[in-house]
Amino acid sequence: MGRPSVSTIHSYFIFNKSLNESACKNCECKIKGKHGTNLKRHLASHHDELHEEYMSKELEKNNCSKKVTKKESQVKLFNFLVPKVNVQLNKKIILDACIDLVTVNGRPFTMLNDTGFRKILDPVLNGLQEKKFTINSYSIKRHVHAESLLIQDEIANEVQSKLISLKLDGVTRLNRAFLGINMQYIVDDCIKLRTLGLVELTESHTGTYLKETILNILKKFKIEQKQLYTITSDNGANMLKAINLVEEEISATVAATIELNNELNNDSIEDTADVSSECSESYDSSDRQDIFFKS
Numbered sequence: 551m552g553r554p555s556v557s558t559i560h561s562y563f564i565f566n567k568s569l570n571e572s573a574c575k576n577c578e579c580k581i582k583g584k585h586g587t588n589l590k591r592h593l594a595s596h597h598d599e600l601h602e603e604y605m606s607k608e609l610e611k612n613n614c615s616k617k618v619t620k621k622e623s624q625v626k627l628f629n630f631l632v633p634k635v636n637v638q639l640n641k642k643i644i645l646d647a648c649i650d651l652v653t654v655n656g657r658p659f660t661m662l663n664d665t666g667f668r669k670i671l672d673p674v675l676n677g678l679q680e681k682k683f684t685i686n687s688y689s690i691k692r693h694v695h696a697e698s699l700l701i702q703d704e705i706a707n708e709v710q711s712k713l714i715s716l717k718l719d720g721v722t723r724l725n726r727a728f729l730g731i732n733m734q735y736i737v738d739d740c741i742k743l744r745t746l747g748l749v750e751l752t753e754s755h756t757g758t759y760l761k762e763t764i765l766n767i768l769k770k771f772k773i774e775q776k777q778l779y780t781i782t783s784d785n786g787a788n789m790l791k792a793i794n795l796v797e798e799e800i801s802a803t804v805a806a807t808i809e810l811n812n813e814l815n816n817d818s819i820e821d822t823a824d825v826s827s828e829c830s831e832s833y834d835s836s837d838r839q840d841i842f843f844k845s
């Protein structure tokens with residue numbers, strides 16, 4: 551006979567013995583088995599408020615089941631002597647700080663659940679007294695994603711109808727291969743450098759695969775192929791092949807555009823050529839391979 555399930559976590563799910571799965575009472579999700587950790591994970595990642603409720607219930611239960619020992623009462627007395635600190639903080643500052651930790655500072659998401667960190671953060675969150683505001687590794691993951699989409703939009707808007715120079719470089723670390731993609735463009739006579747992505751390469755690095763990866767990234771930032779002015783990379787054979795393939799695709803689209811422009815008797819192509827010559831001055835290449843599309 552197994553251990554009786556005393557955890558309140560099971561009250562949020564309906565367990566189906568024949569299918570061996572737990573159905574969430576609050577959404578359509580089904581979770582294999584009825585292991586407490588899996589159920590808790592679902593609650594934490596999908597139902598913030600219920601998770602909070604569950605956590606406080608658990609805390610209450612633990613407090614009731616334990617008698618206050620002599621040592622604990624001493625701790626309480628000690629806490630009484632701890633001075634109160636007033637700090638100026640709001641939701642946004644805390645959220646930004648947590649996002650900084652896992653992005654700029656490169657800490658793992660699990661750090662947000664670490665007891666040491668919770669000892670600092672929880673009193674602050676209690677002080678805020680906002681019930682719907684929770685911080686854990688799941689909620690921060692969602693915030694990071696939302697934030698990244700905002701930045702992506704910002705870059706897409708800024709680079710709209712500007713000529714860009716791409717820089718590509720591959721890197722391998724611990725048996726994982728990545729393709730780093732940067733771009734440079736001009737805003738108000740200043741060169742701006744933006745990192746578009748550090749994409750993990752999951753297939754063998756053929757020219758076609760690299761080309762697709764590059765074009766996908768461009769699509770993500772709503773960059774049209776005709777905006778590409780140069781691509782800079784090392785002299786790797788697959789990289790050059792990929793760039794040639796990109797070039798082929800662009801000349802196909804450019805040819806189609808020129809045809810269309812001729813039909814419309816439009817002379818806007820000359821304007822773009824002027825900007826290109828300005829842009830090229832900023833480049834001096836020594837050991838790099840620069841491929842110019844428009845001259």
Ligand SMILES: [Zn+2]
Nearest residue numbers: 574576577579
């Ligand atoms: Zn659910």
